[in-house]
Amino acid sequence: MAVGDCTRLVEKVVVRIRSWGTRQLSYAGRLVLVRAVLSQLHCFWSRIFIIPVTVIDRIERICRNYLWEGLDQYHKAPPMAWDNVCKDKKHRGLGIINCRQWNVAMIGKYVWWLVSKADHLWIKWVNHIYIKGQDWLTYHPTISSSWTWRKICQVKDQPSAGFNNGVWQSDQGIYTVSIGYQWLLGVQHKVPWVPLIWNHYNVPKHSIIGWLAIHKRLMTKDRLLRFGVLSDAICDMCLDHQEDHQHLLYGCAFSAQCWLSLQEWLGIKLPQNGILERGLKWRCRSLMRKQLVLSAIVGLVYHVWYARNICRLEQRLPRPSVIVAIVKKDIQARCNSMQLGVK
Numbered sequence: 001m002a003v004g005d006c007t008r009l010v011e012k013v014v015v016r017i018r019s020w021g022t023r024q025l026s027y028a029g030r031l032v033l034v035r036a037v038l039s040q041l042h043c044f045w046s047r048i049f050i051i052p053v054t055v056i057d058r059i060e061r062i063c064r065n066y067l068w069e070g071l072d073q074y075h076k077a078p079p080m081a082w083d084n085v086c087k088d089k090k091h092r093g094l095g096i097i098n099c100r101q102w103n104v105a106m107i108g109k110y111v112w113w114l115v116s117k118a119d120h121l122w123i124k125w126v127n128h129i130y131i132k133g134q135d136w137l138t139y140h141p142t143i144s145s146s147w148t149w150r151k152i153c154q155v156k157d158q159p160s161a162g163f164n165n166g167v168w169q170s171d172q173g174i175y176t177v178s179i180g181y182q183w184l185l186g187v188q189h190k191v192p193w194v195p196l197i198w199n200h201y202n203v204p205k206h207s208i209i210g211w212l213a214i215h216k217r218l219m220t221k222d223r224l225l226r227f228g229v230l231s232d233a234i235c236d237m238c239l240d241h242q243e244d245h246q247h248l249l250y251g252c253a254f255s256a257q258c259w260l261s262l263q264e265w266l267g268i269k270l271p272q273n274g275i276l277e278r279g280l281k282w283r284c285r286s287l288m289r290k291q292l293v294l295s296a297i298v299g300l301v302y303h304v305w306y307a308r309n310i311c312r313l314e315q316r317l318p319r320p321s322v323i324v325a326i327v328k329k330d331i332q333a334r335c336n337s338m339q340l341g342v343k
């Protein structure tokens with residue numbers, strides 16, 4: 001399958017995005033669409049074909065543009081490198097599949113068949129036509145081999161490194177695409193904030209803003225100043241300090257008042273550091289109560305960021321008590337949707 005043959009695949013992705021056609025969806029809504037539709041679409045094709053790198057690049061660019069802007073075109077710098085977005089949620093990412101590595105893992109399936117000398121018609125065919133008794137692991141295709149076969153051979157060294165004497169280096173010694181995919185991603189470290197950001201009780205759109213805040217990737221004014229977009233970074237909410245993540249979410253008089261109102265509503269006292277400490281160092285015996293408090297913390301981060309944007313665009317700022325009332329309403333709606341009662 002050459003680059004030209006993949007035009008239809010790319011067109012399918014673009015048409016699908018344009019048919020969704022709404023920029024009003026939250027990041028969380030777009031993430032669901034990108035994960036469920038684009039990734040599956042691509043993974044279906046990659047199950048059948050070896051997709052050229054330039055095509056994967058194009059598809060990833062379209063996915064990224066839609067996720068961050070709601071359009072297939074996007075000219076700003078994305079808040080996060082795509083490779084990081086494509087990590088598992090427990091490993092810092094948003095859980096979108098890494099198309100490149102998935103495609104290689106798919107090819108690893110053919111490598112596995114050849115290494116394990118599987119009784120498969122396709123194996124008999126390539127042995128007869130191409131390999132002709134040579135050692136598969138050191139085999140190189142000839143120039144007259146088909147494009148698909150040369151592509152399989154081109155990337156075979158990557159998954160081949162995971163085989164030892166014909167056995168895959170996992171407990172069972174058997175290769176599967178998902179095992180190969182995880183292996184190709186390499187050693188990944190679990191982040192401590194998974195229970196906070198990906199808490200079951202969080203409103204999904206709150207989680208994504210919380211995720212950006214944890215990574216310090218909200219487009220705060222200090223970052224815009226660094227990019228040369230603004231000439232100053234004065235906080236619009238207090239007009240007194242430079243707006244960075246620390247100030248916006250905790251240091252600003254407005255956000256500090258919001259945190260006080262939130263604690264008053266919850267009847268608790270939270271540690272006075274960043275979102276991570278506030279969420280994870282607060283102890284509670286009841287798991288459900290802990291999770292509800294975590295969802296309130298992430299909800300507050302979302303609504304402080306939202307209030308900041310309203311303030312920038314419309315020069316008005318809601319009262320902190322209103323912010324907390326909205327957080328409460330959001331969590332109640334979330335619990336109702338999960339058929340849980342919360343007061």
Ligand SMILES: [Zn+2]
Pocket residue numbers: 235236237238239240241247248251252253254
């Ligand atoms: Zn401020």
